[in-house]
Amino acid sequence: MLEETISEIRSFVRETSLTDKRILVLFSGGKDSSLTLYLLKEAGLDVSALTFFHRWSWHETLRWAMKFTRKLGVEHYLVDITDGLLREAVGRKGPVCIHCKRVMLWNAKWFALNNGFEILAKGDNANDKIIGALLDQCKGDIRLCRIPRIGLPILRPLIKYTAEEVERLAEEADVRPYRMYEHSRRRQWREGCPLQYIDKEETIKPELMDMAYRVNYEVSKIARRRRVRVSVRVPSFEIMCWDCDEETLREIKSLLEEVRGR
Known part of the structure; x- marks a missing residue:
């Protein structure tokens, strides 16, 4: 082909x-x-x-x-x-x-x-x-x-x-791009940048841009280790995940609680 x-x-x-x-x-x-x-x-x-x-x-x-x-x-x-x-x-x-x-x-x-x-x-x-x-x-x-x-x-x-x-x-x-293990919009690998996870109804602010990056970068570490695809919307902290089990979700929620407390 x-x-x-x-x-x-x-x-x-x-x-x-x-x-x-x-x-x-x-x-x-x-x-x-x-x-x-x-x-x-x-x-x-x-x-x-x-x-x-x-x-x-x-x-x-x-x-x-x-x-x-x-x-x-x-x-x-x-x-x-x-x-x-x-x-x-x-x-x-x-x-x-x-x-x-x-x-x-x-x-x-x-x-x-x-x-x-x-x-x-x-x-x-x-x-x-x-x-x-x-x-x-x-x-x-x-x-x-x-x-x-x-x-x-x-x-x-x-x-x-x-x-x-x-x-x-x-x-x-043999074209294999680096994956951040984002959730993406479709089931196919379709990654972008963390700013796409700012909640749509929110007015865009630098503080939200910083938060979107920080939260999703930390979540990507869990996603890569567990080989699932995860992204988090901000500031709602809605979790989006392909193939997450309960243990993975608990780890992600625990991370988000830490982030909120900072």
Whole structure:
């Protein structure tokens, strides 16, 4: 399946005249973006990676991403968006991800234009919600969207593959991102950053951002040791867990009581 996918990408980029274009992959260090970077590199394209991070990003994931790009031999840019995220999100209602994505896309556009990149690439797969989104407006093959508002074509080589197919491809390519053992929104591995666990009805504040990081980082240690997937919403301290037994839940609740008492 992997060789067929790489061959299909090669054919597609030839048909769309992307072979000699400089491509900038929005690279979070997760499975989808890691696989996208791997496939485009294996297809012989001129690719670089762009990773956004902020004060509350998982350090472990960032370190893994840097090792991965070194192994692939691709140029890797790191951009701190802490100030932009605070400016865009604080004082507004959640989820934080909506505000963060806006900051990232804006920064990606101008970073690409100012550094000579001609294409942006993303790791969206067929299970991602795209109905009604800006990228739904593209005409023709949805793998390549030319949208004037963004100013650069966006390449999505995985958009016709389901999450299950992406898992198979990643396994075959031996692409194994670092896991924080988050609960995530879906049963498939779908991790992000701890800020997504701020309760939606809450007004976003730096104190809540700090709490979301601190609580979920501590919980991730339990999740990793017990091989379950756990996240905690704040400030409600709602526990979300895949496959937790009673003993694990007791340990998590005990930890949360300690955190509340500090």
